[in-house]
Amino acid sequence: MAAQGETYRPAFPSKTKPHISTGIPFPAAAAHHVTNTFHASKVYIIVSNSISKTDNFTQLKKVLGDKIVGTRYGIKPHSPWDDLVETTNDIQKTGADLIITLGAGSLTDGVKVITFALANNVSTIDDLAKLAVEAKTPDLKPPQIPVINIPTSLSGGEYSPGAGATDTRTNHKAGFYHPSMGADLIILDPALSVSTPERIWLSTGIRAVDHCVEGLCSTDPKAGPESDKGFIEGLKLLVPNLLLTKKNWDAEEPRLREMMGVIEATKGLNMRVPMGGSHGIGHQLGPLGVGHGETSCILLPVVLKYNYEHGDEKVKKLQQKVLDLLWVKKLSKRCWIARV
CATH class of the missing domain: 1.20.1090.10 (Dehydroquinate synthase-like - alpha domain)
Incomplete structure (x- = not known):
């Protein structure tokens, strides 16, 4: 359900996700949907290092308050597996029921792999390797935890159910794919992007x-x-x-x-x-x-x-x-x- 003044609709008419939000500032949209759409009480935030030092991040923290149970500051470019496994384990400990990303690029791809990893009990790099497309592991479970992306670039990865992430042992970028991967909601705020x-x-x-x-x-x-x-x-x-x-x-x-x-x-x-x-x-x-x-x-x-x-x-x-x-x-x- 849309907030007052918000446009809230599916990004693609034939698909149930993701929805997109436009028309109101991103903190207001995030607060509304955390409570009214996802009914979440334990929010984990993945924020880019640069944005974490700005008032934009301060605004997001203010509206979410004590619902925030954990924060990851940055994922390195091209989503290294080390970062993804570390974040997966941290989210697992918090018991988060919703993930928000504030940033773009590696955060967007990274959270897709992270939710896939959470659903399949990944705790090590060797575990993560089994989820890569090339591993051809059967009967993998779909991601369960919902995701809100608040992008700050035009890379567009938030609209795709696939992701690339770099195996830090070989420097090889592997593909990850599941039809259920990807954001449930994408909040688009042009005012936020001015700082990019x-x-x-x-x-x-x-x-x-x-x-x-x-x-x-x-x-x-x-x-x-x-x-x-x-x-x-x-x-x-x-x-x-x-x-x-x-x-x-x-x-x-x-x-x-x-x-x-x-x-x-x-x-x-x-x-x-x-x-x-x-x-x-x-x-x-x-x-x-x-x-x-x-x-x-x-x-x-x-x-x-x-x-x-x-x-x-x-x-x-x-x-x-x-x-x-x-x-x-x-x-x-x-x-x-x-x-x-």
Whole structure:
């Protein structure tokens, strides 16, 4: 049930989770849903180190009060298994009945793996290894503890039931997947995102653009008119509004449209359309310490150029489709791209 002034709805019409919350400040939304939606009394918070030092975290603690039973300050980039097992064990001790993340990136992926680990009695790295996709362990239990994500970037991992996490013994990034993994509620607050460093906000936005472009350029049979709908709408919302945000950093309306663009892009991704070389190379660079958003900024143009020069007419035609979309006079009623 929505709070007064809040818009509360499913992110994807055909799925029961996640829901998204917009329209009211994130502390008010969190307090309302902790009590009225999840009926939780023991809240565990995973907060980024940088945000933990800000008034944003102070506000969240104030509204939740003595319902907070534990806090984890930061998960290192690319969700190292050591961090995830340590946090899993800490949450187990507190008896938490709800997890809130305040931040993005590794926190978002990390909590998906953590809830999966909690459901399957993980207490060591060896236990966690059994949950990885490549382990092919049968009869794994679905996550049970609900999650609220309050994201501070446009990385979009909160909309996916999969996650990547790095085995600290080998530096190999392994995949984790269960259809029940992921947030139950995502609270979107543009005002909160103003405090995100420009490099992170814009680069993660380009990561979402990368999803759209490589999705639209995919030659895989899974790609087609249905997946194109999400990628096209995502591109329409993301590109012009990222330009507007760069021009006017404090403007909140373009930020909210960018957040909606990430959801649209995810609709295409949820159809399992494979991504291309930009994503493939980027995933290899990630565990070496390069942010996925930054890899997209650098690699996407280069990969597109290579594919155009070496691809067949189908490849060129798909790229032209993206180019035509980017150069239309008007992308939506409120967003211009070629004239921003």
